[in-house]
Amino acid sequence: MLNRYRKSYEKIAMGLLSFMPQEKDLKVLQETIRKYDSDANWELYLYKKDDDYIGLIGFEKQEQQWIVRHISVDPSHRREGLGKLMVQQLAELDVTIQIKPCEVTEPFIEKCLNAKEEADMHV
Ligand SMILES: CC(C)(COP(=O)(O)OP(=O)(O)OC[C@H]1O[C@@H](n2cnc3c(N)ncnc32)[C@H](O)[C@@H]1OP(=O)(O)O)[C@@H](O)C(=O)NCCC(=O)NCCS
Known part of the structure; x- marks a missing residue:
């Protein structure tokens, strides 16, 4: 589940951002x-x-778009679908908004958005 960043999570957030x-x-x-x-x-989640913070997603709000600036998963929890799940949960926070990547997050975000488009086509 996504939790809005607070100052008390600063060290955890910096650890995840550093990936x-x-x-x-x-x-x-x-x-x-x-x-x-x-x-x-700029918003960070x-x-x-369980009791661990294992992923992070941060974005910049621009009119009707949210530009994903950061996305990161703890290395011991990668390839479990968490990255894709965070993108999906972010999109569900406001369904009227378009999720877009920035230059650095583009490879992964595009992959998630393309996978979603394909899934929607098969509904
Ligand atoms: C990118 C990242 C968030 C993915 O998290 P994750 O929880 O492992 O992702 P998922 O399990 O949801 O998805 C795994 C898929 O994403 C792919 N993937 C991983 N990193 C990727 C990247 N940088 N660009 C494109 N695809 C990537 C994997 O190859 C895998 O593909 P598959 O499903 O076809 O096998 C994670 O690898 C990470 O924290 N990387 C370091 C931070 C980073 O570089 N962020 C920017 C990424 S553009």
Whole structure:
């Protein structure tokens, strides 16, 4: 289940964000978390399973689109469908909104969106 980010999750969020290729530098990482803390158009959600936070998805709100800026899953929980599930749950938060990738998240998000389109076609 997706949980809205709060300041008390900062360390967990930074740990998950650091799996993104562009977030390896501590200064960049701190700047990113500050952005999610301070910019009302940037929202971050953590995925909790049992008692652990094992995934993260963050996006920027732009009119009728949400641009996914970050998506990350703890390495020990990858290939279990969690990445796709987070994209699906994000889309369900507001069905009137279009989910879009940014340059860095494009390969995975496009894969999720294409899979959804194919599934919808078969309904
Ligand atoms: C990308 C990521 C979030 C996927 O999470 P996950 O929970 O393992 O994803 P799922 O189990 O839902 O989906 C797995 C599928 O995504 C594919 N995939 C994994 N990383 C991918 C990537 N960077 N680009 C495209 N596809 C990717 C897998 O090959 C697998 O494909 P298959 O279903 O055809 O076998 C995870 O690998 C991760 O945290 N990576 C590091 C952070 C990162 O690079 N984020 C940006 C990704 S563009």
